[in-house]
Amino acid sequence: MEIINNESNFSNECDFNNKKHYSKKFRIEKVFLFLSLFFGIIFSFIFPIFYEGDAQFHFDYASYQANTVVNRELVGSTSSFGYDQEFNSIREGDYFQKYFVNKLDLIPREQVKDKRAIRNKSIFNDVSHFFPALGVLIGYHIYPSIGSMIVTARLIMVFIYSISFYFILKKACFGKNLIFLTACTPVMIIEGFSLSYDSLSFILTMALFTAQINKIYQKKTSITFITLISIAVFFFTKENMKITLLLSAVIVIAALTKTKNLSKAIKKNKYILISIGTVIIVTGYILFSKSHGGILNFSLRMLNTLLSIENEQYTRGVLLGIMGDYTASYSLPWWCLYGYSIVYFLSIFGEIRPKISPLISYIGGSLFFINLLGTTGLYNTFSNTFRQPQDITQVIGGQLGRYYTPLLPYFIFFQNIFNFRILITEETLNRIVILWTTFCLCLLLFITIYFCYILRIPAPI
Numbered sequence: 001m002e003i004i005n006n007e008s009n010f011s012n013e014c015d016f017n018n019k020k021h022y023s024k025k026f027r028i029e030k031v032f033l034f035l036s037l038f039f040g041i042i043f044s045f046i047f048p049i050f051y052e053g054d055a056q057f058h059f060d061y062a063s064y065q066a067n068t069v070v071n072r073e074l075v076g077s078t079s080s081f082g083y084d085q086e087f088n089s090i091r092e093g094d095y096f097q098k099y100f101v102n103k104l105d106l107i108p109r110e111q112v113k114d115k116r117a118i119r120n121k122s123i124f125n126d127v128s129h130f131f132p133a134l135g136v137l138i139g140y141h142i143y144p145s146i147g148s149m150i151v152t153a154r155l156i157m158v159f160i161y162s163i164s165f166y167f168i169l170k171k172a173c174f175g176k177n178l179i180f181l182t183a184c185t186p187v188m189i190i191e192g193f194s195l196s197y198d199s200l201s202f203i204l205t206m207a208l209f210t211a212q213i214n215k216i217y218q219k220k221t222s223i224t225f226i227t228l229i230s231i232a233v234f235f236f237t238k239e240n241m242k243i244t245l246l247l248s249a250v251i252v253i254a255a256l257t258k259t260k261n262l263s264k265a266i267k268k269n270k271y272i273l274i275s276i277g278t279v280i281i282v283t284g285y286i287l288f289s290k291s292h293g294g295i296l297n298f299s300l301r302m303l304n305t306l307l308s309i310e311n312e313q314y315t316r317g318v319l320l321g322i323m324g325d326y327t328a329s330y331s332l333p334w335w336c337l338y339g340y341s342i343v344y345f346l347s348i349f350g351e352i353r354p355k356i357s358p359l360i361s362y363i364g365g366s367l368f369f370i371n372l373l374g375t376t377g378l379y380n381t382f383s384n385t386f387r388q389p390q391d392i393t394q395v396i397g398g399q400l401g402r403y404y405t406p407l408l409p410y411f412i413f414f415q416n417i418f419n420f421r422i423l424i425t426e427e428t429l430n431r432i433v434i435l436w437t438t439f440c441l442c443l444l445l446f447i448t449i450y451f452c453y454i455l456r457i458p459a460p461i
Contacts, residue, residue, distance in 0.1 A: 028176050029169035031434055033162055035184060036192065039441045040158035044193045046448055048090060049099045049150055051083050053400065058195040059150060060114040061125060062132035068140045068149070069112045070104035075146060080114045087458045100147035106140075127236050128197030131156050135195075154193040161192035164203045172210045173218040177347040177433045178409040179206060181340075184437045186332055186444050187405045201237040202406045205244055208233050209409055212247055212364075215255075216356055223255050240375045240403055244410075247364050254357070292380040301380055302373070305395040332440060332447070343436045348414050350424040356416055365413035368404070375403050 050056055056072075057080060063069045072078075075098040076085050089095035112118065135153025142148050165183045169176050182188060183206070191198040208229045215221040230248040233241060289298035379399045415421065451457045 027170070028180055028430060028434070029166050032169055032180050032183065033166045035438065035441065036162035036165065036189070037158065039189060039445065040162060040193050041155065042445060043190065043448075044151055044154035044158055046445070046452075047154075047190070047193075048083065048086050048095070048452065049147060050077065050086050052190060052194045052196065053402075054081060054196065055083075055194070056080050057114050057116055058129065058132065058197075059136070059146075059153075060112045061117040061120070062129045062136045062153060062195055063149070064109050064112045064117040064121075065126060065129055066133040066137040067109050068133075068137050069107055069109045070140075070144070070146065070149075071107050071111070072104070072113055072146055074104060075099060075102050077146070078113070080116070083458065087456075090452065091456050096147075100145050102146075103144045104146065105144070124236060125197065128200045129195070131160050132195035150195070153195050157195065157199055158193045161199055161203065165206070168203075168206050168210050171214070173214045173220075174351060174353050175209075175213050175409055175412045177351065177429060178344070178412055179210070180433060181344060181347060181437060182206075182405060182408045184441065185340075185405055185408075186440065187402050189441065189444075191402060197238070198402055201241055204229070204233050204237050205241045205406050206409065208244055208248065212244075212251060213412065215251055216360055216364075217353060223252055226251060238403070240371050241406060243367055243371050243374070244407070247360075247367065247410075250360060250363055254360075288377065292377060298377070298380055301396050302377060305376055332444060336440060336443070339436060339440075343433060344408070344411065346422060346424060346429060347433060348411050349418075349420055350422045350429045351415070351426075352421070353412075353415060358416070361413045361416035364410055365417050367410045368407040371407050372404050375399055 050059070052058075056077070059072075060069070076089070079085060086095070086099070089098050110118070132153045135156035136149045138156075139149035139152030142152060165179070169179055172179060183192075183202075188202060191202060193199075208226070211221045211226045211229050215223075215226060226248055230245050234245060286295060289295045292298050293301070376396055376399055379396050
């Protein structure tokens with residue numbers, strides 16, 4: 001029934017860390033709650049209307065669900081994607097008048113502008129748009145303008161996002177800094193107040209991550225709870241987030257069998273298992289690449305994409321897209337990637353944790369890269385990716401940083417894989433994480449205000 005290697009100092013070590021952590025004047029979850037609410041509320045007002053990815057669709061879906069559909073064409077919003085119309089209003093000086101002052105009457109819900117709100121109706125979309133729909137409904141009754149509807153919905157999402165991660169951080173036995181960092185990246189903090197389904201998807205994924213971590217390291221979370229959260233992730237998160245269920249499956253199997261016997265069996269037959277695993281991976285790669293452009297075509301494009309420094313889809317490369325870019329919105333400067341990398345590195349290797357099963361470590365540590373390669377590979381045949389489909393020098397486009405960012409906390413398992421630790425006090429590590437996060441959020445706020453409202457330059461896509 002054990003999923004953690006037997007360590008004589010495990011219980012004392014874990015309890016000691018908890019006591020030491022909670023004896024401080026402030027807890028990191030309280031700091032997160034303050035930062036998330038503070039910056040989330042500001043960004044809810046500062047970020048232009050329809051300035052997030054697929055923003056028109058999510059607004060129309062929420063309006064359709066709440067039966068609060070308005071004709072946004074009356075204020076010049078006719079598109080289903082992009083922000084050109086809204087940004088032109090900022091340039092011309094009538095942005096506030098169009099989106100916040102103009103009153104719009106309700107129209108029959110079937111007349112919703114983006115018909116995907118009708119075609120894509122599903123339980124997943126209904127559940128993930130429940131709070132945005134509530135915000136749109138309340139906002140309309142406060143003042144019947146698009147601005148009032150969207151800002152109110154954003155504020156509700158900020159509250160939901162902030163409270164959810166407050167409790168996630170509070171319950172996490174380990175990995176608090178990694179969760180804190182990820183939840184406060186520009187990619188996810190913007191998702192936190194958007195009307196999209198990404199917010200709920202990220203919340204559920206991190207709730208499952210916390211349950212998995214607590215079970216693996218502290219053995220306090222029940223298998224029943226992990227199973228229930230896993231079911232929620234399966235039904236109510238984006239498709240690529242379901243890769244986290246692989247670790248849940250291993251945890252459940254380890255709990256239903258004796259880990260010692262399982263570990264011995266794996267060690268005894270490791271060469272056979274490695275051979276079988278290699279055959280499965282190679283076969284899967286061949287079959288997948290053949291159906292996504294051919295082996296050579298697919299392989300070269302994957303390599304080009306992962307090594308690219310700058311391209312149309314990522315603006316400043318794949319890795320910075322994960323940390324700082326978000327579709328059309330403003331992002332952090334490229335050099336912030338190095339700062340994030342250092343802080344993540346310190347958070348992974350600076351936290352004291354007990355040793356765990358190598359099987360758990362390798363599976364957990366590989367989830368981010370499985371998602372990175374798998375999701376990127378799926379976009380190889382994305383219809384808007386290539387102007388010349390046979391040009392192997394092009395990169396794969398269409399995927400966004402927000403598809404990968406939610407799995408960054410799974411880097412926690414790297415410490416166990418490399419058996420390496422940085423000597424740094426918990427207090428110092430917490431200060432570095434909080435100061436860096438605050439600096440990046442302030443920088444993002446400054447960049448947004450300066451370029452959007454002073455220079456009136458749209459963010460590059």
